Amino acid sequence: MQIAEAVSHGAITIVNAIATGKGAALGIGLWTKARVTVTERAGSFKGRNLTEPNEDVTLIETTVREIFQRFKVDDRFGACVETHSTIPSAVGLKSSSAASNAVALASLKALEKKVDDLEAINFGVEASLKARVTLTGAFDDACACFFGGVVVTDNKRRRILKRIRSRGHLRVLVQVPKRKCYTKDIDPEQVMNIRPLIPMVHREVLRGNCWSALTLNGLLYSAALGYDTSSVRDALQAGAIAAGLSGKGPAVAAIVPSSRVKSVLNAWDSCPGEIIETSFNYERAHALRVPD
Numbered sequence: 586m587q588i589a590e591a592v593s594h595g596a597i598t599i600v601n602a603i604a605t606g607k608g609a610a611l612g613i614g615l616w617t618k619a620r621v622t623v624t625e626r627a628g629s630f631k632g633r634n635l636t637e638p639n640e641d642v643t644l645i646e647t648t649v650r651e652i653f654q655r656f657k658v659d660d661r662f663g664a665c666v667e668t669h670s671t672i673p674s675a676v677g678l679k680s681s682s683a684a685s686n687a688v689a690l691a692s693l694k695a696l697e698k699k700v701d702d703l704e705a706i707n708f709g710v711e712a713s714l715k716a717r718v719t720l721t722g723a724f725d726d727a728c729a730c731f732f733g734g735v736v737v738t739d740n741k742r743r744r745i746l747k748r749i750r751s752r753g754h755l756r757v758l759v760q761v762p763k764r765k766c767y768t769k770d771i772d773p774e775q776v777m778n779i780r781p782l783i784p785m786v787h788r789e790v791l792r793g794n795c796w797s798a799l800t801l802n803g804l805l806y807s808a809a810l811g812y813d814t815s816s817v818r819d820a821l822q823a824g825a826i827a828a829g830l831s832g833k834g835p836a837v838a839a840i841v842p843s844s845r846v847k848s849v850l851n852a853w854d855s856c857p858g859e860i861i862e863t864s865f866n867y868e869r870a871h872a873l874r875v876p877d
Contacts, residue, residue, distance in 0.1 A: 589694035593686035593870035596729035608725030612733035612866035619687035629663035675765035677832030685709025796827035803829015823852035
């Protein structure tokens with residue numbers, strides 16, 4: 586029985602692609618690991634989220650099924666797939682993209698198949714669309730989770746426009762409220778009133794102005810989706826160089842110099858929910874060695 590494992594990291598939003606189809610995201614140190622076990626139950630694909638057992642597993646089951654169908658082995662084999670993660674789900678930290686990347690790579694490894702990076706990413710993007718966990722395919726999120734660093738994309742054409750490696754002694758702080766927000770909760774019409782402004786924000790990232798773009802994007806989408814921005818204001822006043830809503834929220838991410846981390850943590854001390862401190866990620870998604 587063939588078994589394979591893989592890991593992909595999470596990300597935060599710099600420019601949300603919902604309004605225009607063009608986005609940008611930054612890889613962070615949180616991660617999801619997937620384990621795929623090939624079975625002799627032809628066409629049967631079963632998933633389990635070991636970290637959050639009550640979360641829907643349609644995405645991870647769809648991803649593994651896509652790959653088995655692509656290589657025409659679903660009439661002979663099935664698979665069990667398990668994930669565990671440090672990324673909270675449904676808060677805007679790209680848990681779906683990280684999971685689909687990890688499952689895709691583990692599935693390919695289990696079947697001993699090789700594809701290029703973008704084909705591996707697109708297995709997850711297609712599965713995400715079929716599972717309805719994204720409105721745009723989240724190609725920007727998937728690429729940032731897969732490659733790390735800042736990735737700027739055209740989601741409609743599934744093209745990477747630019748990759749940026751940020752410099753400086755910077756940390757990522759994420760304020761995660763207790764509530765969750767799922768794609769089905771978002772009406773795309775909510776963001777249409779900010780659509781004319783998003784191309785300008787996207788151009789800022791292409792010019793290398795990632796942090797001003799992150800803040801502007803967060804403020805615009807917060808206004809469109811009805812989020813309070815007090816935690817953004819508090820982070821900026823405490824020394825963050827950028828802060829804003831990540832994805833569809835409700836998480837707020839802040840880019841903070843190492844010397845100001847304590848100040849921002851103190852400013853967020855009264856915020857409900859959890860505060861996560863992490864780093865930028867530059868490690869590519871990859872298969873793992875399975876212990877004997």
